[in-house]
Amino acid sequence: MTISLLTVITALGWIGAIAVVLAYGMVSKGRWTADGLPFQLANFAGAFIMLLIAVINGIWPSALANVAAVIIGALAMRTIARSRRAERSAAAQVTGVAGAVAVVDGSQDPAAGGSEPVVTEVSFVDELETAERVDLAA
8 A cells, every 4th residue: 555645744734733732722721831841842843744734735824824833832942941941050050069950849838838938959960869958948
């Protein structure tokens, strides 16, 4: 059985459409956030695939709409990446350890019934080495 180019193009179009609808559904159900990387990646990939399919088929209004979606997704992912780099840099400066990540342990959050928020300092060299709790009130 041979697979025609039209079948491949159609299958890719469906994959792109499913990715975009999945992303929209996950945000609508509250499982993903609109500013989260999973949503942005799924939406970007789906829009990019549908852009290619629209261009191949000469459907220019759809192609233009997907160009806009791809640009918006790329800018959003760049913003997320910059934010994560800034957070890692700030954590490394606070802890004095390169590659350190500050993680807030919500179990001690006053809103969750605890007394004070607690930050767990985790240092990474090649693997997880240590984890110690640091009281933010101190």
